[in-house]
Amino acid sequence: xKINCLLxxxxxxxxxxxxxxNIDTRVENLLNQMTLxxxxxxxxQYNDDGIATGPVTPDGDKEGQIRRGELxxxxxxxxxxxxxxxxxxxxxxxxxxxxxxxxxxxxxxKTTFPIPLGEAxxxxxxxxxxxxRIAATEAAAGGVHWTFAPMIDIGRDxxxxxxxxxxxxxxxxxxLIAKARVEGFMGNGLGNTDxxxxxxxxxxxxxxxxxxxxxxxxxxxxxMLWETYLPPxxxxxDAGVSTFMNAFNDLNGIPATGSSYLQRDIxxxxxxxxxxxxxxxGSVGQMIKHGYVKDGKEAAYAAITAGCDMDMESRSYKNNxxxxxxxxxxxxxxxxxxxxxxxxxxxxxGLFDDPYKFCDIQRxxxxxxxxxxxKASREIASKSIVLLKNENNLLxxxxxxxxxxxxxxxxKEYKPNLGFWAIELPEVNYDKFIVSQWDGVxxxxxxxxKLLYAKGCDIDGDNKDGFAEAVSVARQADIxxxxxxxxxxxxxxxxxxxxxxxxxxxxxxxxxIQATGKPIVVMINAGRPLVFNWIADNVxxxxxxxxxxxxxxxxxxxxxxxDVNPSGKLPMTFPREVGQIxxxxxxxxxxxxxxxxxxxxxxxxxxxxxxxxxxAFGHGLSYTEFEYxxxxxxxxxxxxxxxxEVSFVIKNIGKYTGDEVVQLYLRDRVGSVVRPVKELKxxxxxxxxxxxxxxxxxxxxxxxxxxxxxxxxxxxxxxEFDVMIGSASDDIRLEGEFExxx
Numbered sequence: 001x002k003i004n005c006l007l008x009x010x011x012x013x014x015x016x017x018x019x020x021x022n023i024d025t026r027v028e029n030l031l032n033q034m035t036l037x038x039x040x041x042x043x044x045q046y047n048d049d050g051i052a053t054g055p056v057t058p059d060g061d062k063e064g065q066i067r068r069g070e071l072x073x074x075x076x077x078x079x080x081x082x083x084x085x086x087x088x089x090x091x092x093x094x095x096x097x098x099x100x101x102x103x104x105x106x107x108x109x110k111t112t113f114p115i116p117l118g119e120a121x122x123x124x125x126x127x128x129x130x131x132x133r134i135a136a137t138e139a140a141a142g143g144v145h146w147t148f149a150p151m152i153d154i155g156r157d158x159x160x161x162x163x164x165x166x167x168x169x170x171x172x173x174x175x176l177i178a179k180a181r182v183e184g185f186m187g188n189g190l191g192n193t194d195x196x197x198x199x200x201x202x203x204x205x206x207x208x209x210x211x212x213x214x215x216x217x218x219x220x221x222x223x224m225l226w227e228t229y230l231p232p233x234x235x236x237x238d239a240g241v242s243t244f245m246n247a248f249n250d251l252n253g254i255p256a257t258g259s260s261y262l263q264r265d266i267x268x269x270x271x272x273x274x275x276x277x278x279x280x281x282g283s284v285g286q287m288i289k290h291g292y293v294k295d296g297k298e299a300a301y302a303a304i305t306a307g308c309d310m311d312m313e314s315r316s317y318k319n320n321x322x323x324x325x326x327x328x329x330x331x332x333x334x335x336x337x338x339x340x341x342x343x344x345x346x347x348x349x350g351l352f353d354d355p356y357k358f359c360d361i362q363r364x365x366x367x368x369x370x371x372x373x374x375k376a377s378r379e380i381a382s383k384s385i386v387l388l389k390n391e392n393n394l395l396x397x398x399x400x401x402x403x404x405x406x407x408x409x410x411x412k413e414y415k416p417n418l419g420f421w422a423i424e425l426p427e428v429n430y431d432k433f434i435v436s437q438w439d440g441v442x443x444x445x446x447x448x449x450k451l452l453y454a455k456g457c458d459i460d461g462d463n464k465d466g467f468a469e470a471v472s473v474a475r476q477a478d479i480x481x482x483x484x485x486x487x488x489x490x491x492x493x494x495x496x497x498x499x500x501x502x503x504x505x506x507x508x509x510x511x512x513i514q515a516t517g518k519p520i521v522v523m524i525n526a527g528r529p530l531v532f533n534w535i536a537d538n539v540x541x542x543x544x545x546x547x548x549x550x551x552x553x554x555x556x557x558x559x560x561x562x563d564v565n566p567s568g569k570l571p572m573t574f575p576r577e578v579g580q581i582x583x584x585x586x587x588x589x590x591x592x593x594x595x596x597x598x599x600x601x602x603x604x605x606x607x608x609x610x611x612x613x614x615x616a617f618g619h620g621l622s623y624t625e626f627e628y629x630x631x632x633x634x635x636x637x638x639x640x641x642x643x644x645e646v647s648f649v650i651k652n653i654g655k656y657t658g659d660e661v662v663q664l665y666l667r668d669r670v671g672s673v674v675r676p677v678k679e680l681k682x683x684x685x686x687x688x689x690x691x692x693x694x695x696x697x698x699x700x701x702x703x704x705x706x707x708x709x710x711x712x713x714x715x716x717x718x719x720e721f722d723v724m725i726g727s728a729s730d731d732i733r734l735e736g737e738f739e740x741x742x
Contacts, residue, residue: 023347027340033095036332039339040321041070042097043304045278045312048077048086051424053104053493055282059315069093070318072342073146073310075102078425083143084359091355097343098351101358102278105147105185105196106165106421107131108549109138110428111373114384115419115491115527116151118546120167120571121620122383123661123685125180131380132184134373137194141367142425143358145349146197148245150181152232153202156582158572159212161495164420164527164547166207168571169584169617171228172680175235182239190242191350193357194367200236202247202280204262205229212581214496215248223673225251226708230266237271242345244277246308248286255290257283258299263307276309276341285314296320304330309338374551381548381555386568387621391540394519396562396623397479403450404441405477407470407513408484409459409506410525412438419547420492420527433550437483437523440553444561452477456513459487460504467512474513480520481560482510488547491527500578501531510535523556529574529615536614544568562623567659567685569620569728573613580609585617585729586676618663618680618728624654624690628662628733631725637739640702640716648725648734650686651693661685664698665724665732671717672709678724705740718742 031039046062047053053076065071066089077083083101090099107113113131114122122128132150139147154174155163167177178200187195205225209216220229233244244267247256256262257279267273284303285296293299300320303311311317324330350357367373387395397404410416414434424430435443442451456470457463474480484506490497501507502524511534514520521541524530535542543566548555558564575583594611628650635644650662664682668675681704684696700723705716720739726732 023344026347026352027343030095030097030343031336031339034339036322036325036335038069038095039335040317041065041068042072042339042342043310043317043321043335044071044315045073045075045102045310046071047075047313048082051076051078053281063089066090066099067092069095069097071099072097073100073102075312077101077143080143080359080361080364084356087355087359098346098355100145100346100349100351101143102146102148103139103144103423104149104421105135105139105144105423106149106151107419108135108377109142109144109423110368110425111135111138111377112418112422112549113377114381114549115164115421115547116166117164117168117527117571118384118548119380120173120177121386121546121568122380123173123569123683124383125176127380127383128177129180129184130376132181133187134376136185136187136196138367138373140194140196140358141360141364144196145351145358146199146243147185148199148201149185150178150198150236151201152178152236153207154229154232155207155572156584157207157212158500158529158575159496159498159578159581160207160209161214161491161497161528162493163207163572164491169573170571170586170680171231173571174232178232178236179239182236182241186240186242190345190348193360193363197242197345197349198236199243199245199278200233200241201245203233203244203256203267203277204247205251206247206249209249212496214494218249218251220252222712223708223710226712234271237273241275243275244273246277246279246283248280248283250290250292255283255287255292257308258287258292258302258306260306268307274341276338276345277307278310279303279308279312279314281312282314284308284311284316297324300324301329304334304338309341377549378551378554378558381551382558382564384546384548384568385555385559385566386544386570387566388542388544388615388619389536389540390621390623393623394541395521395560397560399446399561401449401478403452403477404445405452405454405473405480405518406438406441406483407454407456407474407480408482408509409455409457410437410483410485411453411455412436416488417547417552418549419488420495435551435553437553437556440555440557441481441560443554444557456509457505459485459506462505464505464508467509470509471512471516474516474518477518480513480518481523482513482520483523483525484510485525486527486530488527498578500528502535507532507534510539514538521560529572531575531577531614533576533614562656565623565656565658567620567622567661569618569661570615571617573617574615576614577609579606580613583613586679588674589677612730616728616730618661618726619730620661620728622654622656622658622660624652624656624658626658626660626688626727627651627653628725631734631736633723633736633738635738637741640740640742643699643701644738646698646700646723646725646736647695649693649695650688652688652690655690657687657689659685659687660727662696663726663728665726665729666700666704667722667724668705668707668717669720669722671707671719673707675707678729680729700738716740
């Protein structure tokens with residue numbers, strides 16, 4: 001058996017090498033036939049004339065440029081027929097080089113899954129890989145070759161609107177999610193008609209923009225860059241990501257699009273990345289506004305020499321690269337390298353063999369109407385919901401309840417459940433496709449239960465005219481469910497907020513309903529962590545539901561009535577107030593570490609606020625209860641060539657079958673540079689029946705103990721380490737220690 005496996009591995013390896021050599025040969029043959037103008041043409045990407053995800057550049061001769069071979073890619077082209085129209089024009093060009101079509105497939109195509117931050121709350125890597133797999137299947141069937149996903153920026157500031165698009169604040173968790181999503185989108189490999197090219201974005205440190213203001217500057221040490229913000233991108237490279245996208249921000253004074261350190265030294269150099277780099281929308285030309293270059297010609301020069309291969313929408317390459325080469329300022333070798341990378345992907349996708357292989361109407365119909373996709377959307381949505389609080393076991397709702405009041409501005413909405421970055425397909429009737437929260441609950445309750453409704457108020461604004469009706473409806477009910485939050489378009493690109501409290505008068509509405517004395521469950525719909533202190537302190541049960549996608553209503557009903565036991569855990573820290581931001585669990589200790597929430601003369605203390613967050617990273621409750629016990633380490637001392645195993649017992653001591661995300665944190669007590677108070681280094685999501693127990697094992701290897709020192713050397717240092725096992729970063733149940741010796 002072992003010999004057969006080795007032979008199979010050798011066969012696959014040789015086949016991959018042969019395929020690469022074949023593509024390399026075809027690329028060189030084509031490159032030798034191309035004029036300079038045709039080469040530069042491959043480095044341009046234009047938006048279709050319909051949907052836009054950035055400021056559109058007017059262009060009256062788009063089809064003519066395609067026909068002349070002066071365009072390599074398009075984005076936001078929706079539907080097989082539209083894709084075929086443009087590909088037909090490309091096939092009229094001299095060398096018949098096919099276009100490649102890109103799209104922001106961020107959390108689903110037709111079937112919409114929870115926003116990425118919400119999905120990250122599932123801590124379920126298989127589920128996230130599956131949602132990307134389904135999204136790729138549908139997108140590829142719709143004519144899409146390339147998704148501008150996953151976004152793998154680490155985000156520690158919830159004011160930044162794009163936290164909804166990422167995986168949260170933790171580098172370890174974010175790296176694993178990056179790998180899962182890349183693998184999901186790519187499936188069995190590029191060239192298959194259910195796989196799409198992936199794009200790791202935004203390279204790099206976009207999530208650290210000052211003040212959480214989108215597109216803003218970033219200034220950080222190289223050690224912080226390498227230890228916190230680069231690892232998810234390296235994980236994406238290792239997973240086989242197809243492309244990278246530049247970030248809008250400058251990093252230490254250099255716009256990312258013009259940074260040779262990022263693109264040539266790290267990405268294409270140290271990491272040996274063989275795919276291509278695309279700018280973000282207009283970011284090549286935006287270097288003029290940065291004050292980094294004086295005009296479009298200098299922008300083109302800066303970007304191509306720094307390693308940016310494709311210019312999305314700025315026209316800087318189109319208008320200037322040919323002249324720059326003829327003047328001798330840009331070496332033709334730089335152009336050829338960029339073109340090779342792009343052509344290679346087109347050959348790898350099989351577009352030269354069949355430019356229309358992703359233009360099958362029947363395949364599009366079948367993928368868009370697969371019931372398994374809807375089923376997966378519902379399951380993943382329910383896994384993404386986080387139970388923040390559940391006093392007196394108010395949830396799940398008893399099947400014997402007679403009257404339920406469902407109150408709030410989100411109850412009967414449809415499209416907002418999709419959240420930001422959802423694809424809008426013209427042929428889809430979203431009011432029928434999306435399950436509203438009202439419909440989900442209405443479909444789930446028993447025949448003997450009465451469901452009442454009141455909107456109460458809008459999401460924003462100060463109109464309280466609906467309060468009286470809402471209070472009246474609440475008084476008729478045995479239990480009240482309230483659905484509030486921020487608008488679906490309050491988070492996302494260009495959606496930074498200085499105030500992340502619950503908007504409008506919604507919290508006042510909750511207070512009015514609370515005054516009735518009725519038991520209340522509050523559901524919060526949002527794309528980021530919000531501040532809602534009064535609700536957190538006074539309402540007995542709180543569910544954080546993010547934006548869950550087209551199956552939102554059914555998934556919420558599954559959780560409310562106990563058909564699914566909540567298992568989500570927060571991927572970001574929730575602050576008490578905006579003044580605490582940035583706040584994250586794996587901060588450094590200082591010479592004045594806070595002993596309590598009220599101790600003065602400590603770095604993390606405020607005189608008007610507790611130091612702790614409202615809800616910590618990793619927090620999330622269940623309808624059942626888990627007991628941790630009997631921690632053991634196989635070695636009290638380990639060499640850096642060895643490993644030690646941590647084992648412990650976890651038991652479900654509650655009444656319901658449930659999933660628990662057990663989390664392993666480590667702390668390096670003393671380092672040549674200060675180390676975080678704790679770092680997530682492993683986790684497992686397990687299911688236990690009532691009274692069932694399991695022995696859980698984590699293996700600690702030397703790589704889990706390494707960090708970047710002052711010389712940017714990635715290595716471990718001998719010393720003592722704390723081991724922490726818990727249900728959240730602030731809920732450590734078991735502790736141990738060991739020593740690393742070199």
